Amino acid sequence: MRKAIGIRIETATDKDTARLTQLYRKLYKGDEDQRFFKSNAVANYFKSGSRVFVARDGNCIEGFIWVVYYEHIKNKGIGIIEELYIDDKYRKKGIGKRLVSKAIEYLKKRDVLVVIVTTSPHMINAKRFYKAVGFKVSREWFYYSLSRIKQQ
Numbered sequence: 623m624r625k626a627i628g629i630r631i632e633t634a635t636d637k638d639t640a641r642l643t644q645l646y647r648k649l650y651k652g653d654e655d656q657r658f659f660k661s662n663a664v665a666n667y668f669k670s671g672s673r674v675f676v677a678r679d680g681n682c683i684e685g686f687i688w689v690v691y692y693e694h695i696k697n698k699g700i701g702i703i704e705e706l707y708i709d710d711k712y713r714k715k716g717i718g719k720r721l722v723s724k725a726i727e728y729l730k731k732r733d734v735l736v737v738i739v740t741t742s743p744h745m746i747n748a749k750r751f752y753k754a755v756g757f758k759v760s761r762e763w764f765y766y767s768l769s770r771i772k773q774q
C-alpha cells in the first residue's frame with residue numbers, strides 16, 4: 623500500500639459543505655431517488671454531537687468521516703460512524719484508516735465505550751476495511767424495520 627504524503631486530517635467547517643456534498647453524491651451514486659439524497663444531510667453534519675473530519679490534499683477534500691455520539695446513559699456513550707468515503711484515486715493509501723483513528727480519538731475524549739458502524743451485506747470492501755482497522759463483527763444486533771421494503 624502506497625502511503626499518501628502530505629494529506630492533512632482536519633475538522634470540517636461549514637465552508638466545506640459544497641465539496642462534502644459532491645463526495646456524498648458519489649457515495650450514494652445510483653440511489654439518487656432516495657429522499658435523503660435531496661435533503662440537506664450535509665448541513666446536519668454540523669449539528670451538536672456530530673463531527674466531520676476531512677482528509678485534505680492541498681485545498682481539496684479527498685475523503686471524509688462523519689461521526690455522531692450519544693450520551694444517553696452516563697459513561698455508556700455510543701459513537702456511530704455514519705459515513706466514511708474516500709475518493710477513488712485516494713484509496714488504499716491509509717487515509718480511511720487515519721480518518722477512523724481520528725474519529726476514535728474524538729470519541730474516546732467523550733467517554734464513548736463502543737463505536738459502531740453498519741454495512742450492508744453487499745459492501746464487501748467496507749467489511750474488509752473495518753476488520754483491517756480493528757472492528758469486530760457483532761451478531762447481536764436487533765432491528766425493527768419501518769421501511770416499505772419487504773422484510774426478509
Ligand SMILES: CC(C)(COP(=O)(O)OP(=O)(O)OC[C@H]1O[C@@H](n2cnc3c(N)ncnc32)[C@H](O)[C@@H]1OP(=O)(O)O)[C@@H](O)C(=O)NCCC(=O)NCCS
Nearest residue numbers: 705706707708713714715716717718719747748750751754
Ligand atoms: C472502504 C474505504 C473507506 C477504505 O478507505 P481506504 O483509504 O482505501 O482504506 P485504507 O487505505 O486506510 O486501508 C486500511 C486497511 O483496510 C484495508 N482495505 C481497504 N480497502 C480494502 C478493500 N477494498 N479490500 C480489502 N481490504 C481493504 C487495507 O488493506 C488496509 O489494511 P492494512 O492496514 O492491514 O494494510 C474506501 O474504499 C471507500 O470510501 N469506499 C466506498 C465507501 C464505503 O464503502 N464506505 C464505508 C462504508 S460506511
